[in-house]
Amino acid sequence: MKIKKILILIIAGVIGIVLSVFASLALGSRNVGLREVIDALFNGSSESFNALVVRERIPRTVFSIIAGASLGVSGALMQAITRNPVADPSILGVNTGASLFVVSGIAFFQINTAGEYIWFALAGAALTAVFVYRIGSMGYGGATPIKLALAGAATSVALSSLVSAVILPRTDVMNAFRFWQVGSVGGATWDGILKVSPFLLVGLVMGILAAPALNALALGDDVATGLGVKTGMVRIVGALAGVLLCGATTALAGPIGFVGLMIPHMIRLVCGPNMRYIIPMSAVGGAILLTISDVIGRLIGNPGELEAGIVTAFLGAPILIMIAMRAKVRAL
Numbered sequence: 478m479k480i481k482k483i484l485i486l487i488i489a490g491v492i493g494i495v496l497s498v499f500a501s502l503a504l505g506s507r508n509v510g511l512r513e514v515i516d517a518l519f520n521g522s523s524e525s526f527n528a529l530v531v532r533e534r535i536p537r538t539v540f541s542i543i544a545g546a547s548l549g550v551s552g553a554l555m556q557a558i559t560r561n562p563v564a565d566p567s568i569l570g571v572n573t574g575a576s577l578f579v580v581s582g583i584a585f586f587q588i589n590t591a592g593e594y595i596w597f598a599l600a601g602a603a604l605t606a607v608f609v610y611r612i613g614s615m616g617y618g619g620a621t622p623i624k625l626a627l628a629g630a631a632t633s634v635a636l637s638s639l640v641s642a643v644i645l646p647r648t649d650v651m652n653a654f655r656f657w658q659v660g661s662v663g664g665a666t667w668d669g670i671l672k673v674s675p676f677l678l679v680g681l682v683m684g685i686l687a688a689p690a691l692n693a694l695a696l697g698d699d700v701a702t703g704l705g706v707k708t709g710m711v712r713i714v715g716a717l718a719g720v721l722l723c724g725a726t727t728a729l730a731g732p733i734g735f736v737g738l739m740i741p742h743m744i745r746l747v748c749g750p751n752m753r754y755i756i757p758m759s760a761v762g763g764a765i766l767l768t769i770s771d772v773i774g775r776l777i778g779n780p781g782e783l784e785a786g787i788v789t790a791f792l793g794a795p796i797l798i799m800i801a802m803r804a805k806v807r808a809l
Contacts (some may be wrong), residue, residue: 540665549763552737554794602724660733660786680721690700735793
């Protein structure tokens with residue numbers, strides 16, 4: 478990429494983050510003006526009602542940024558290691574696997590803290606990712622994009638039915654997590670953010686470090702091996718990073734879909750196939766998308782709110798249809 482285009486993208490990303498953060502702090506069931514937002518952020522002595530509203534929205538805004546960035550990078554990594562333009566934690570069933578384990582932990586092991594949710598979600602996401610990849614690798618041709626997408630869709634449907642089977646007979650579990658199932662950042666707390674942050678940071682660092690090897694992997698396994706890349710290890714590291722990012726996010730936010738599909742695809746159209754640009758820009762784009770989706774949900778559902786997962790699904794469905802119609806799904 479040319480330096481000029483990189484600078485434009487960086488400036489656009491910074492502006493997008495700033496505007497989405499302001500929108501998240503200012504808009505909702507009660508709208509707050511710019512001056513009042515600034516006063517609430519930088520004047521700790523202010524005790525007005527609007528200042529309290531803004532401060533209550535800060536954890537939600539911070540988690541929206543973190544979760545969106547994590548889902549964007551997770552989608553970029555999964556698309557790279559599978560060479561599948563429609564790979565995404567939700568389409569491959571990884572989010573649903575994390576959901577099943579969290580719900581099962583609540584129902585059968587009485588887990589009730591963010592730290593416990595994380596471990597169950599990571600285990601479910603990892604096992605589902607391995608299962609889908611193994612199923613998609615069976616038969617002639619190995620793990621083709623179409624086979625992986627079909628395996629992920631079938632697995633997601635099956636796991637969703639198991640989630641329903643666990644929840645329906647248990648009204649306490651259903652009441653606690655009926656909104657969590659569609660994906661929401663509204664329940665974010667500083668305690669939960671602090672507990673998921675180490676997992677997300679490790680996943681992001683692993684993804685960035687794996688970017689050069691993922692570029693080689695895009696040339697094909699034979700070429701990558703000739704360049705000295707250990708393709709199996711690269712896929713393991715990339716998959717582990719993706720699972721850490723989407724599993725930890727799902728533990729707190731629920732299964733938010735389509736962020737990891739839309740953002741890397743659009744970034745790739747602008748930045749090209751270089752993962753060293755796609756990964757950080759997918760983080761920025763995912764953060765903006767999820768934060769704005771949360772704001773849209775609040776405005777549409779006012780005085781209540783529409784969960785961010787519903788908004789991202791509504792926005793993502795046309796993107797998926799466009800990819801299916803225009804892209805050669807066999808490989809990136």
